[in-house]
Amino acid sequence: MTDLRYEAPNSLNAAVALLTEAKGLARVMAGGTDVIVQMEMDQSEPELIVDIKKIPKLRGISAENGGFRVGAATTGMQLCDHKTFAAAWPGVIDGVKLIGSIQVKGRASMGGNLCNASPGADSVPPMIAAGAIARVVGPNGVREVPVERIPTAPGKTSLAKGEIIASFFLPPRPKGSGDAYMRFTPRTEMDIAVTGVAINLTLDAEGVCTAARVAIGAVAPTALLVKDAGDALIGTKVDEAAIEKLVAATRAACKPIDDKRGTKAFRIEVTGVLARRVAMAALERARGNI
Amino acid sequence: MKKHHITLNVNGDEYDALVEPQQSLLDVLRDKLMLTGTKEGCATGDCGACSVIVDGVLQCACLMLGVEAQGVHVETIEGMAQGSDLHPLQKAFLEFNGLQCGICTPGVLVAAKALLERNPDPTETEVRYWLAGNLCRCTGYDKLIQSVLIAAKEMRGA
Numbered sequence: 001m002t003d004l005r006y007e008a009p010n011s012l013n014a015a016v017a018l019l020t021e022a023k024g025l026a027r028v029m030a031g032g033t034d035v036i037v038q039m040e041m042d043q044s045e046p047e048l049i050v051d052i053k054k055i056p057k058l059r060g061i062s063a064e065n066g067g068f069r070v071g072a073a074t075t076g077m078q079l080c081d082h083k084t085f086a087a088a089w090p091g092v093i094d095g096v097k098l099i100g101s102i103q104v105k106g107r108a109s110m111g112g113n114l115c116n117a118s119p120g121a122d123s124v125p126p127m128i129a130a131g132a133i134a135r136v137v138g139p140n141g142v143r144e145v146p147v148e149r150i151p152t153a154p155g156k157t158s159l160a161k162g163e164i165i166a167s168f169f170l171p172p173r174p175k176g177s178g179d180a181y182m183r184f185t186p187r188t189e190m191d192i193a194v195t196g197v198a199i200n201l202t203l204d205a206e207g208v209c210t211a212a213r214v215a216i217g218a219v220a221p222t223a224l225l226v227k228d229a230g231d232a233l234i235g236t237k238v239d240e241a242a243i244e245k246l247v248a249a250t251r252a253a254c255k256p257i258d259d260k261r262g263t264k265a266f267r268i269e270v271t272g273v274l275a276r277r278v279a280m281a282a283l284e285r286a287r288g289n290i
Numbered sequence: 291m292k293k294h295h296i297t298l299n300v301n302g303d304e305y306d307a308l309v310e311p312q313q314s315l316l317d318v319l320r321d322k323l324m325l326t327g328t329k330e331g332c333a334t335g336d337c338g339a340c341s342v343i344v345d346g347v348l349q350c351a352c353l354m355l356g357v358e359a360q361g362v363h364v365e366t367i368e369g370m371a372q373g374s375d376l377h378p379l380q381k382a383f384l385e386f387n388g389l390q391c392g393i394c395t396p397g398v399l400v401a402a403k404a405l406l407e408r409n410p411d412p413t414e415t416e417v418r419y420w421l422a423g424n425l426c427r428c429t430g431y432d433k434l435i436q437s438v439l440i441a442a443k444e445m446r447g448a
């Protein structure tokens with residue numbers, strides 16, 4: 001085993017410098033609920049761990065331009081316990097609540113969930129549906145990147161050497177907005193999504209849908225934004241005809257694998273079923289705050 | 291390998307230890323501080339046998355590095371009874387058969403204590419969801435869940 005070095009810098013610049021100068025494999029650690037497990041199972045043997053939890057701006061939730069700025073290392077429990085955030089983005093919280101046990105959520109973060117780049121990461125589809133933007137800081141400065149452009153393949157991201165996700169921006173919520181996320185798993189808790197669907201929509205005073213974003217997880221190498229599925233709802237009252245189109249567009253976007261947790265055909269079928277249920281849940285939440 | 295010197299507070303007592311960067315808090319508790327009440331079932335965050343409370347937050351000791359524990363306050367099973375006075379959860383588990391082999395029990399008790407500190411009057415469903423990360427090979431869970439509910443009632447003075 002190579003010698004492991006642990007650093008916990010207290011500024012983003014110091015963290016970026018450590019990662020940029022690292023010779024061997026360097027891993028960013030927030031909650032560590034993936035990194036530590038991968039080390040324990042010998043799937044990853046880093047030479048350097050950069051613990052980003054001591055960087056003040058990377059933890060916590062604050063109001064910004066009518067939306068929210070969420071530090072990338074903010075824990076799942078902090079998010080679930082934050083009443084105004086949870087009220088504004090219940091669908092994001094649906095996803096966060098499903099990340100492991102209470103114990104795991106005491107450490108795990110949305111930044112880690114995204115950067116681990118598992119196709120089944122539960123907080124990723126709702127963040128994509130929300131239109132969340134990741135703030136990426138690296139040796140060449142700052143980039144603002146839509147969440148759907150971070151994962152590129154299972155376990156791979158578009159981050160360059162030395163880059164760190166510092167935070168997420170969740171946009172302002174117009175009146176009449178609602179979001180929801182559901183997944184299919186054989187067990188209710190402590191399981192990995194076989195498929196997952198997130199929908200975020202906004203209704204006007206007449207109940208007509210003016211904006212909708214749909215994202216799917218676990219049915220392709222990365223979570224996907226399904227533009228056609230969102231477009232199927234826009235301009236409608238989210239009636240049966242619109243839902244049928246949403247279901248068809250969602251199924252058409254699936255590119256799943258066959259594995260022990262579900263066949264391709266099953267995953268595609270269930271993704272459509274979930275799309276319908278999630279649309280109903282998002283609709284009910286949206287109607288509750290017109 | 292470079293060792294890190296850490297000081298931490300466990301159940302009100304100050305400790306210090308020299309830890310290697312890859313060692314988990316669980317390794318530190320069990321092998322350095324000889325506090326073996328916290329159990330290892332999997333070392334990968336799946337079983338909850340290593341549940342501890344760190345700075346007020348319930349977590350798996352196997353999913354935290356020992357080096358991260360510099361300056362933290364840890365609550366483990368060893369701190370639950372006050373001398374020979376058992377915690378109401380411990381009493382309920384004994385009286386209502388909340389355990390069989392006992393390997394999951396320290397983790398379950400610590401997790402249940404964290405729940406009752408947040409929510410003194412949980413429903414059975416809330417207890418089941420809260421303890422979903424604590425695996426038990428023996429009890430079939432029902433006796434364990436009932437013991438938590440009985441202890442909660444006792445602690446509310448009802």
Ligand code: FES
Nearest residue numbers: 331332333338352
């Ligand atoms: S030993 Fe930590 S969760 Fe199993």
Ligand code: FES
Nearest residue numbers: 390391426427428
């Ligand atoms: S009592 Fe044996 S594992 Fe729970």
